[in-house]
Amino acid sequence: MTHRRIRKVAVLGSGVMGSRIACHFANIGVEVFLLDIAPKELTPQEEAKGFTIESRAVRNRIVNQSLESAIKSNPSPVFSKKAVTLITTGNFDDDMSAIASADWVIEVVIERLDIKKQVFDSVEQHRKPGTLVTSNTSGIPIHLMAEGRSDDFCAHFCGTHFFNPPRYLRLLEIIPTPDTKPEVVDFLMHYGDKFLGKTTVLCKDTPAFIGNRIGVYSMLALTHLVEQLGLTVEEVDKFTGPAMGHPKSATFRTADVVGLDTLVNVAQGLSENATDDEAKGVFQLPPYMQQMVEKKWLGEKSGQGFYKKIKDEGGMSEILALDLKTLEYRKQGKVKAATLEATKPVADIRKRMKVYEAGTDKAGAFFRAMHYPLFEYVSRRVPEITDEFFRIDDAMRAGFGWELGPFEVWDALGVEETIEKIKTEEKRVPGHSGDVAAWVHEMLEAGHRSFYKVENGVRHYYDIQSKTYQPIPGAEAFVILDNIRGQKTIWKNSGLTVTDLGDGILNAEFHTKMNTIGGDVIQGLHKAIELAEKDFRGLVIGNDGTNFSAGANIGMIFMMAVEQDYDELNMSVKRFQDTSMRLRYSAIPVVAAPFAMTLGGGCEFSMHADFVQLHAETYMGLVEFGVGVIPGGGGSKEFALRASDEFKAGQIEQQVLRDRFLTIGQAKVSTSAVEAFELGYLQTGKYAISMNRSRLLADAKAKAIELADAGYTQPAPRKDIKVLGKQGLGIVYAGGSSMRAGNYISEHDQKISEKLGWVMCGGDLSSPTEVSEQYLLDLEREAFLSLCGERKTLERIQHMLTNGKPLRN
Template sequence: MERRIKKVAVLGSGVMGSRIACHFANIGVQVLLLDIVPRELSTQEEAKGLTLASPVVRNRIVNSSLDTALKTNPSPIYSKSYVKRIQTGNFEDNMSAIAQCGWVIEVVVERLDIKKTVFEQVEQYRKPGTLITSNTSGIPIHLMTEGRSDDFKAHFCGTHFFNPPRYLELLEVIPTAETKPEVVDFLLHYGDKMLGKTVVLCKDTPAFIGNRIGVYSMLALTHLVEQMGLSVEEVDKYTGPAMGHPKSATFRTADVVGLDTLVNVANGLTQNVPNDEAKEIFQLPSYITKMVENKWLGEKSKQGFYKKVKDEQGNSVILSLDLKTLEYREQEKVRSVTLEATKPVEDIRKRMKVYEKGTDTAGMLFRAMHYPLFEYVSRRVPEITEDFYRIDDAMRAGFGWELGPFEVWDALGVRETLDKIRAEERRLPGQQGEVSQWVHDMLAAGCESFYKVVDGVRHYYDIAAKGYRPIPGAEDLIVLDHIRDSKTLWKNSGVTITDLGDGIINCEFHTKMNTIGGDVIQGINKAIDLAETEYRGLVITNDGKNFSAGANIGMIFMMAVEQDFDELNMAVRMFQNTAMRIRYSAIPVVVAPFQLTLGGGCEFSMHADFVQLHAETYMGLVEFGVGVIPGGGGSKEFALRASDEYKADQIVQNTLKERFLTVGQAKVSTSAAEAAELGYLQEGKFGITMNRKRLLADAKAKALELANAGYVQPTPRNDIKVLGNQGLGIVYLGAASMRESNYISEHDQKISEKLGWVMCGGNLSEPTEVSEQYLLDIERKAFLELCAERKTLERIQHMLTKGKALRN
């Protein structure tokens, strides 16, 4: 029977429960969020004459928790309008409503007795076949089902979401011996495709996979800090992005998560892994014990490894903790020859080789961290999982590592690293200098790496079979890294065009931040040329961290400073023409953006036949920040879309104003859903992919669908209604009023007037229908005029040097 989840019950509305509820609302599911009933009235409730029987009091805890979650930044929900999908209530009055839910998720306090009490209530009301899962981070799953019915046990599982559930990709699924296989299969599938998660199947072992390995790695480092006499800022500099870890690195991450959380997991592991050869690692260093005693828990207590204070001038300064004296001091500048050597190496696997060879403190720390980690993870197979690739999945998705430990080991060379592990002098508790026997067996079988790619599909070494097998589900994905070498059709310095099969090709950017310059413009046009003559459709996307940060403003700055306006005019015209080719080519063009999609990246998306975007896409026309208007067709496009929205019975200036403000205020969406609300996407011309790994495959499928449907090349528009002076008067008056009230600068006013000029079609005496080319021409003229302004050049230079907007 096909299982469909229409409504989910979330029991417990704390930090995790409320955010899990929001994420289910994000994907369109109705949510019932319940919590306990208060036992006492608040002061405000007493003042209002309320009683414990008042509905508003009985639901105070759940409503307050949800309200707190919705106020957090970044938001747990894609759009404020989605909140209506969440119904709140309490365990006493509303538990019977779970009978209408297909999935019940328990997220109450981490105490087995309380969880068992909740499950006893659940069993009274749930219908047979309803899924029940616990979001515990460490309590053994099998203990929770004691005393429950066979049907309850058959449909019960652990589902450990990582916090925050919207943003962290990891979802651990932990079945018991009684869980039906089809229930596990459903959760793996649903978590992947619907919730957008990297779903990792775990054994019911302490801390499962993510926290077992992640906390080991973090605490091993805290012991190395003492051995090597390292400072907080040194560790965070060495263990951040250069190592393929998040910017928050180690100690900053501990502050964000909360030292008490780290300590609770560590203490649980100390008690529950008596046979772990490295169990002493989970015993906390004295400086962490002292910090917990002092309640220096990180952000939640306003101080941890770092502390923000005001200096004598009133400026905010972040101090770091001296781990020897436990006193806060100014941070010291960290310099490293090894880190400098890694900077130009963009390929993370090649960078690992450079890092490992470092001869300074950073290189020593890299080796001292990784060699025991390789040993440790090899020994956890098959204890915590039969398949080692799940450990890599968990570390990438739950801890933000670019490469999991086995992937790093592969990058360094499996066989070459064995002798280094044995020879490493700096040893951690439990470290024996020898990896698990199955690694030696793998090498003896002639398998020199943990992973390899075969015909574009990633395989892993199967320990039982002593050979390689495809990673389950990998055949459904398209990974450019896996096909680029054999499927490249054409490339230049900024673009690679790849054959995706079935008549669809892909155009990939790989400039810094995927900015758009002459090489990218050339590549897109070449891709369209190829697709029109030899293929059936084109996808534009890449495997970078961001889709595109927009146009290469450094190039614009150089031309403008040198007053080479003929050259700049030609460059802007080429940009516009490329956007128009994306829209008016003879083949379907699907753009698949994700993460930052700004400026020109947004403009190209707006001109596509279809936009298949990841749920986490932050899209916007942000040109005001560098002193210009959108010049790659974005200003024209918003004028066109406003025209299509004008209705005879409405005040059309209001529609124009809404579109104008989206650009004028440089609004960037906080999700794909909000991109649609801001007008960057058009109804019926976009789709949202929840799982980033599936984005390219989904985009290819859409391009193929459009081609199979008999794609017909559209005709350029010449029926765009612009308001002329009727609209300009409102724009100019609004800008002047904002300037007078000091909301905007004089230069902001000038940019606003230029944008209004384009969107209103210039100095026209009455509303008129114009062509796209007419609007592109005046858009380009306004863009060039702004590039001649000194204050625009100041803004561009500030963005290039400081990385943030200047308001001058």
């Protein structure tokens, strides 16, 4: 395979998708040209400034405004504001020649074939042979766009359908034409996965490809069920939310966010183009949705859809729900269902599906009425939209945020038992016949009982062509704890499992609620290091949960503080600090693999690892101020140590200390891995970013091996940390007083910041002095304990435990 390098990308079209795709390429360090049309007339503001239609600022107005609005949007499409410097804007008339230097041209203009063809005429004139050209269409057949193009263009042309927002949604559909070179397809599948962090799914050039074909079918099938089962908007959203392994926004809330018009466009396209689809009646909108579209109730963009936000008489915001019978908005009702209650204690999603399906109330009836036609539908889409059914599951997990794809849910319920139930289920959804595709029956007749199985730690799928189980392509690049836990577990307690990853590397996996850190996790980490030092070469701290760790178990701290059990509390905090220090000063390399929420103690442990291999989407921070304490697991000490290492001759040392101090004092949490570095939680040369979450553990394991191979030497605890004593304290106290005087912080905030300053300055030493880590840890622990004795701190902890939000008191 030829080695392509993607140095420059040209993105044609700067609308919502184009500008955000450009931002995501900039996130990974690629230079981007973002082009759009030049305006035909001046705005009054431009006229007032004396511009002409030829002025550069006017000609690039559309593209510049689009990019600016993308960068200001929330959540941000960029990892860091610095990424924007890699994007150069221009317009189709003046700057199309710039694409001659691009390695990949992505078209993201309006969904009209005639306009896309005009753009490709221009691309054909300027691109150099061998340049990739792809279209981000969501509905237009890819082969139609390639008609009339040169052989070289066709050989390098493909569909690349990003899901919105491209930074956060993991699905990237790759849709080749019969003329696309196989190596181009292989390259895009690999590049999307490794560099863009996507789940790349190979699709056939069929209407709406895979994600939207199945996703929109699933959503619209529900809209038909609602009337028959007499369900309300809020009931459907409760039933199809996290309990079912779907995102919080569930069904109708998602439709409001995406926009009803977008949903209707895809449905209309499917209704017209999926001519042989036995269930195409599903794509005809139910009457209430047709009326909503006529009234322009399109969701968030029009201010109302299935929900409407209003201000009540007291000026408080309230969200009303639409009554689908009367089409009037009303207060939301409380949703209660015994089946939902029964699913709550079941953490394992596969076991939860069984509980849900068995429900005898309307939640259970709804689960069955929704899933049985879905199983039938997806089985019949093979081989129409894909030859390998696992790609449908991949697309639904990555594009729609489902924890399990439809075939995985079917496996969880039992393939054969479910087929019997599908036959007898009442036919409520158009096209639901009561029977599944022939290949599923053939699979069962051959004695194969499930769509997937795990062999030797590798996941296999049933391959319809060969009628055997085959490893899922690319899966060997991933370490999936679910597949190896059990036979490879070496030690476990209620909070942590130690697993052998092979090649002499162990993994310590947290599995408490929100992966919070209590005594069991701390015991487990010491055990993991002890085992690794004895018989292994390195340790990874990583898990497959929703978040790496929400920090220390503050409930335990609260109990000890309320009971004034200070000896016990002192011991607990010391044990926490000792664990951080053990991670740093062990005989083997320790690699932390954080992702998503990495707060408090989770951040402190990462800061003490030899190396941090983190996912691009890591939200890292020392947030202890929010509960009225300072970081007590080594975090305050560590920031003093890092400030000391940054002091340079002739520089104002207090300034360096102040920046470090404010990061903790303002409880700053990074919005990306890049920002975690900018905030000082990561150190140059001691971290690397994995774009794809699925590759994180494998990357961390590879790093641990690399450190061990390089001849890892156990470091010695530091005794040379320069602290500023009274010189630094003066600034901290003065800053706190002026913030308090200006009413920016409360009296208690001031007290906490003075305690933090005391630790970071090494106490009130008369002059700058070199101290040891242990000296600072003792100060840190003392400050932490004294704050736990404050009533206002206890109020903050209690408020966080009961409301999940910080209290400012």
